[in-house]
Amino acid sequence: MPLPTPHEAGRTPESPALPSEAPKTIGRGGRRVWLYPEWFRGRMLTLRTIVHWVFLAMLLIGPWINIGAHPAIRIDIVGRRIHFWGLHLFATDGSYLLFLFGFVVFAVFLFTALFGRVWCGWACPQTVFIESLVRPIERLIEGSAHERRKLDAAPWTIGKIARKLAKYASYVVIAGMIGTTFTAYFLGHEGTFEAQLHPSRHPAGTFTFLFVTGLLVFDFAYFREQVCLVVCPYGRFQSALTDRHSLMVLYDDPRGEPRGKKGTQGAGDCVDCNRCVQVCPTGTDIRRGVTMECTQCMACIDACDDVMGKLHRPLGLIKITSENAVARTPTHVVRPRVIVYAVGVAAVMLAFTVGVLRRSDIELNMSRQVGAPFIQLEGDRLQNSMNLRIANKGDVARTFTVAPVDPPELELIAPMSPFTVSPGAVDHMPVFLVLPRTAVVGRKQTVRLMVDDGAEFSQEVSTEFLGGGAK
Ligand code: SF4
């Protein structure tokens, strides 16, 4: 018979929540309890720090570097286009955004089913900022967990004020840098600097910068892990996405229990040193099993491995494993939910890739100019005024010419042809179609034009010529 998992052993649906199971950051009456997690150097922390810095670089450099003529990342709301690492999406490319959104959703489902909350501990911007920027600065200025606790309890002195000022000033600078980058996602660097230097010229940009910076300062200085515990919805629905085969950070309950000091007769491997709890940024005791508070940062793995190493016991009393493995039953990677999520990821990626590969760099439409649908000209002729809308989604400027195709008597007036459209731009070229009245009266007349750039692009556009009923 399989052994109960820590989850089942510690808490059943019928058992009332014990006070020890309440989040450690929330005290009686909802009071905030400030944590002082200890820092621990270990292989997981080293690996996680590298991953965090890669993600930080990806998050922060996008708006500041160019790929071709455009920023690597820019959500240009006014221009109705998105630049994403060389991919240029226009307002008419909504389907690609839908595919990308579908990919993110299915990928999160798939990764959660396979690896639990790996996103939370390793890739979420909140964790990346707090664990790899905010806490290292705090340690640098205020010292270890013990020293920080002592400093907070101490009376206000010049030294304490200086340290606190230095810490919060650092947070303001970092938050300001992130706020600037966030604003640059939307306004680009020039627009962002303009919003910062001349608020009256760009009030929305100034507000965005100040709002994001203020929010981050509040987060860095006060809210921190509360975001994961009381704000973020992901932690709440992750239990619906995982099962007993999913990998996550777990305590090897059968090996560790019953806890006892070294040498205690019949005791398991856990010596109840509490190191795993002391290093946890959310104050979680991993020995309670799977909880919403655990963000899978893996600090407890490093801490416990260190204890086991000193005791000359096998490492991995806390490790990345599945609930089934802890209960000594087989773990299966391939299972129905994994197959469904993987098929979802593959399907949206395929649709996205095919769509991008088949997408033309040039998008061409013809529409009527605002005003009278047609006008009468001298010599018993009729004129329709049209606009050619040309979107250049490529990286080089294109010059287009337009020529009449059909009917043979069509006269085309295109004062702006040849017409150059910059890379990433959408421009309108006015064209005037003229036909003798005899060519249109009493019948439907379709007019066709040819637009080409003298290189690889040429496309016909057509429209119905109006005015056939005119006397
Ligand atoms: S229990 Fe372990 S993995 Fe989970 S948040 Fe705490 S230290 Fe990180």
Ligand code: SF4
């Ligand atoms: S660090 Fe390891 S040995 Fe120490 S209390 Fe946690 S699980 Fe037990």
